[in-house]
Amino acid sequence: MSNMTAEQALENAKGLTFEKVWATMQESHQKTMETISELSKNIDGLQKNMGGLQNTLGKLIETMFTSNLRAKFNDIGYEFTRQTCNTKYTRDNKTITEVDAILENGDFILLAEVKTEMKNEFVDDHLERIEKVREYMDEHNDNRKIIGAVAGGIVPEDVIRYAHKNGLFVIMQSGESSTIADSPKNFKERIW
Numbered sequence: 369m370s371n372m373t374a375e376q377a378l379e380n381a382k383g384l385t386f387e388k389v390w391a392t393m394q395e396s397h398q399k400t401m402e403t404i405s406e407l408s409k410n411i412d413g414l415q416k417n418m419g420g421l422q423n424t425l426g427k428l429i430e431t432m433f434t435s436n437l438r439a440k441f442n443d444i445g446y447e448f449t450r451q452t453c454n455t456k457y458t459r460d461n462k463t464i465t466e467v468d469a470i471l472e473n474g475d476f477i478l479l480a481e482v483k484t485e486m487k488n489e490f491v492d493d494h495l496e497r498i499e500k501v502r503e504y505m506d507e508h509n510d511n512r513k514i515i516g517a518v519a520g521g522i523v524p525e526d527v528i529r530y531a532h533k534n535g536l537f538v539i540m541q542s543g544e545s546s547t548i549a550d551s552p553k554n555f556k557e558r559i560w
Contacts, residue, residue: 371437389520434469440539440548441478457504460522465500469519477505477512480539486520491531494518495555502560514560519546 397452419446431439438451448471456466471478479501505512518531519539528549531538535558538549 394514396520434480436546437469437480437539441537442547444548446471446473446476446478448476448478457501459504459507464504465497467497467501468557475512477501477510478515478517478537480517480519482519484520485522486518486524486527486531486538488527488530490520491518491527491536492532494536495534498560515557516560517548523549 427531432448434451434453438448450472451461451472452472454468455470456463458464467479468482471480479492479494479498481497485491494516498514502514505514515537516535517537517539520527521541523538523540528538528540532549532551532555537551537555537557539546540549
């Protein structure tokens with residue numbers, strides 16, 4: 369910014385009229401609005417890309433945990449014979465809930481919820497989901513016992529304790545694979 373003397377400022381102001389100043393301000397305002405509009409479009413595009421990236425990350429995490437889920441639970445004695453992913457439960461053509469991963473055998477069905485980062489609120493959501501599936505199964509005379517699990521790329525210790533307290537297995541990342549978190553001595557899976 370240059371320092372201008374009062375005389376220089378008066379010289380530069382010669383010939384300026386209110387109309388000229390107003391027109392310059394209007395032109396400046398229009399350019400500012402165009403810039404804001406362009407920035408807004410760029411932000412919208414970035415948000416869409418970020419949403420797509422989040423969906424991709426979520427699918428990657430789901431695949432990571434579901435690829436060997438059946439083997440992990442069979443290792444601890446469940447003998448699951450079937451696995452499905454992203455199963456919707458519907459009533460009257462309306463989805464009542466959706467489950468990320470399901471393991472089944474003749475006696476048990478395991479419902480697993482997978483998140484990039486598991487939180488207590490997601491544990492609560494999954495407990496509600498299990499209740500809805502129990503109700504659905506009862507309506508369809510499916511008397512198998514339901515057990516639940518939560519999985520996450522990031523599972524804080526307090527969330528592991530909370531899930532175990534609520535009778536849910538916890539599946540977490542372990543190096544190149546995943547593992548069922550060590551349960552406390554008195555842990556007993558909850559059966560619905």
